[in-house]
Amino acid sequence: MRRSLKLYFxxxxxxxxxxxxxxxxxxMDLLSTMLLNGxxxxxxxLILERFGNIAGWTLGDMAFIAGLSEMGFSIMxxxxxxxxxxxxxxxxxxxxxxxxxxxxxxxxxxVFSSKFLIRRLGRFLEGAIIFGVGMGLAGIxxxxxxxxxxxxxxxxxxxxxxxxxxxxxxxxxWTVQPVEVVNIxxxxxxxxxxxxxxxxxxxxxxxFTYLIPLxxxxxxxxxxxxxxPGVLHFAPVFSFAAPFAAALMLFLAFRFWSFGLRHYQSTGx
Amino acid sequence: xxxxTHLSKEFRLADRQPTFAGSFRxxxxxxxxxxxxxDDISFALEKGEFVGYLGPNGAxxxxxxxxxxxxxxxxxxxxxVDGMIPWKQRTKYVAGxxxxxxxxxxxxxxxxxxxxxxxxxxxxxxPAARFRSNLEEFRKLLExxxxxxxxxxxxxxxxxxxxxxxxxxxxxxxxxxxxxxxxGLDVVAKERIRRFVQHINRERETTxxxxxxxxxxxERLCKRVIILDHGHILYDGMLQALxxxxxxxxxxxxxxxxxxxxxxxxxLRLAQDDGIQAVYAFDHRxxxxxxxxxxxxxxxxxxxxxxxxxxxEETIRHIYEEKLLLTPPDKx
Numbered sequence: 339m340r341r342s343l344k345l346y347f348x349x350x351x352x353x354x355x356x357x358x359x360x361x362x363x364x365x366m367d368l369l370s371t372m373l374l375n376g377x378x379x380x381x382x383x384l385i386l387e388r389f390g391n392i393a394g395w396t397l398g399d400m401a402f403i404a405g406l407s408e409m410g411f412s413i414m415x416x417x418x419x420x421x422x423x424x425x426x427x428x429x430x431x432x433x434x435x436x437x438x439x440x441x442x443x444x445x446x447x448x449v450f451s452s453k454f455l456i457r458r459l460g461r462f463l464e465g466a467i468i469f470g471v472g473m474g475l476a477g478i479x480x481x482x483x484x485x486x487x488x489x490x491x492x493x494x495x496x497x498x499x500x501x502x503x504x505x506x507x508x509x510x511x512w513t514v515q516p517v518e519v520v521n522i523x524x525x526x527x528x529x530x531x532x533x534x535x536x537x538x539x540x541x542x543x544x545x546f547t548y549l550i551p552l553x554x555x556x557x558x559x560x561x562x563x564x565x566x567p568g569v570l571h572f573a574p575v576f577s578f579a580a581p582f583a584a585a586l587m588l589f590l591a592f593r594f595w596s597f598g599l600r601h602y603q604s605t606g607x
Numbered sequence: 608x609x610x611x612t613h614l615s616k617e618f619r620l621a622d623r624q625p626t627f628a629g630s631f632r633x634x635x636x637x638x639x640x641x642x643x644x645x646d647d648i649s650f651a652l653e654k655g656e657f658v659g660y661l662g663p664n665g666a667x668x669x670x671x672x673x674x675x676x677x678x679x680x681x682x683x684x685x686x687x688v689d690g691m692i693p694w695k696q697r698t699k700y701v702a703g704x705x706x707x708x709x710x711x712x713x714x715x716x717x718x719x720x721x722x723x724x725x726x727x728x729x730x731x732x733x734p735a736a737r738f739r740s741n742l743e744e745f746r747k748l749l750e751x752x753x754x755x756x757x758x759x760x761x762x763x764x765x766x767x768x769x770x771x772x773x774x775x776x777x778x779x780x781x782x783x784x785x786x787x788x789x790x791g792l793d794v795v796a797k798e799r800i801r802r803f804v805q806h807i808n809r810e811r812e813t814t815x816x817x818x819x820x821x822x823x824x825x826e827r828l829c830k831r832v833i834i835l836d837h838g839h840i841l842y843d844g845m846l847q848a849l850x851x852x853x854x855x856x857x858x859x860x861x862x863x864x865x866x867x868x869x870x871x872x873x874x875l876r877l878a879q880d881d882g883i884q885a886v887y888a889f890d891h892r893x894x895x896x897x898x899x900x901x902x903x904x905x906x907x908x909x910x911x912x913x914x915x916x917x918x919x920e921e922t923i924r925h926i927y928e929e930k931l932l933l934t935p936p937d938k939x
Contacts, residue, residue, distance in 0.1 A: 344729070345730065355717070355722070356716070356718060359758070432711075433710075433711045434711075436673075436678055436711075439677065439701070440677075440706055440713070442730070442731060443698065443730055445697075603678065604680045605618065606670075
């Protein structure tokens with residue numbers, strides 16, 4: 339475990355040093371992702387300005403939930419980008435994945451640390467600002483339990499969305515080329531999570547409850563923080579299901595990953 | 608060191624359809640055909656051997672190498688390398704091997720060579736003292752100093768290959784896999800790499816398996832060759848024995864001042880003649896060079912002569928093209 343951590347930081351530092359070779363592009367990227375994603379929320383804010391609320395959610399509530407998912411997704415994207423189907427596909431095609439298999443280090447650890455997108459910090463910062471605004475506007479009654487649960491929810495979003503990246507990356511073992519549907523689930527899932535689930539039609543709610551359980555990561559915990567009555571058919575206790583849902587997703591994702599790896603080792607590319 | 612018995616690898620390939628309707632059908636009801644990339648091969652290698660693994664494209668060379676390096680699991684057969692089954696104990700096994708694939712890089716593009724080597728040190732858990740002494744030695748032998756602090760992306764191909772070799776050997780592997788290590792290099796760079804690899808093989812008793820299309824690499828480095836075609840081993844034995852058996856005719860090119868008689872000699876074929884220079888071909892297995900010359904001198908006054916032997920490359924190409932080895936394999 340200690341050796342794994344040491345190797346993780348060694349490999350991450352390689353990534354950071356490599357990215358610092360292109361400093362100007364790095365800062366441009368940092369700024370542009372921040373502005374681009376920030377502008378999406380700005381547009382929503384302008385609409386809410388006119389209508390007051392959407393399905394009972396005010397601007398503050400919306401900022402809270404959008405900021406939370408944005409922070410979670412950006413950290414996830416920073417950490418799990420090695421599994422991102424696009425970059426993983428490239429590593430498989432260029433033989434870099436085979437090079438990793440030639441090294442005496444756990445392969446998941448190597449893929450995990452094969453990419454580290456520090457430029458996602460821009461997006462995190464943007465998420466944090468929106469989240470801060472939301473906290474201010476929504477007038478949350480902070481309790482000790484809420485303060486303690488908040489970081490757990492954030493970690494759960496990182497882990498749960500990370501699981502989707504791992505699953506999407508695993509598909510590369512069969513398809514080699516990235517499959518567009520995966521982006522709908524990951525990036526689309528994140529977009530979807532930025533809004534309260536109750537505004538969506540029933541079938542979408544069902545998909546993101548039973549098939550891809552994102553509703554547990556963001557929407558249900560948000561109800562607890564914002565002291566909102568549940569509109570969906572969930573008992574209040576499900577607001578605390580986030581870490582369990584995330585752990586289950588991550589577990590299944592790595593089971594699928596091992597299965598895919600065995601397939602890859604029996605077929606090659 | 609390496610023991611391969613009845614090893615086979617089959618791939619299931621999607622049957623590509625030439626027509627649009629065909630490729631559409633393939634999308635929903637795929638048809639496959641089996642391809643035997645490696646078909647029941649067996650061989651054994653001793654510690655410290657330097658063997659050339661040859662064959663035309665698609666012969667099954669890289670499939671075998673992928674299995675030997677633990678990247679692929681065979682369909683059937685067994686393979687025991689250094690006391691382990693490569694794909695079963697991957698992390699433990701790869702710690703004891705090194706690999707250089709000419710078309711790929713194990714270094715980090717944007718990092719200086721020295722930094723890449725240090726990262727590899729921690730990945731392979733090489734003790735600091737061992738790392739230092741190895742690096743010291745390789746820096747000298749491979750002349751790395753001129754570019755060791757430059758980022759990998761700025762290196763020439765020859766420099767990069769030298770760095771790759773250093774990277775592949777820092778953890779004292781017992782087996783070294785080389786796949787086209789001199790591809791695209793000039794003569795000087797090729798020679799430097801060959802000398803280094805030969806040194807490692809001799810001094811450290813590292814077992815080396817070399818796959819290459821450059822037969823001058825093979826001629827220079829390998830005593831033993833394994834030739835593969837269509838997944839079968841065509842030949843496994845000494846390179847010299849192969850040459851002795853299949854080498855084409857030797858040629859004597861001579862400049863002469865005068866000639867009597869018809870110019871017909873027993874065992875010698877006149878291949879070319881322009882009145883000043885003539886080329887005679889003969890089978891060196893039946894006729895020695897001095898004997899050939901003395902026969903020629905009975906009728907010809909030789910001013911100058913040159914003996915031309917076919918290159919190993921020609922001999923091997925001759926073997927592939929004429930399928931000379933398709934007769935039952937002959938263990939030398």
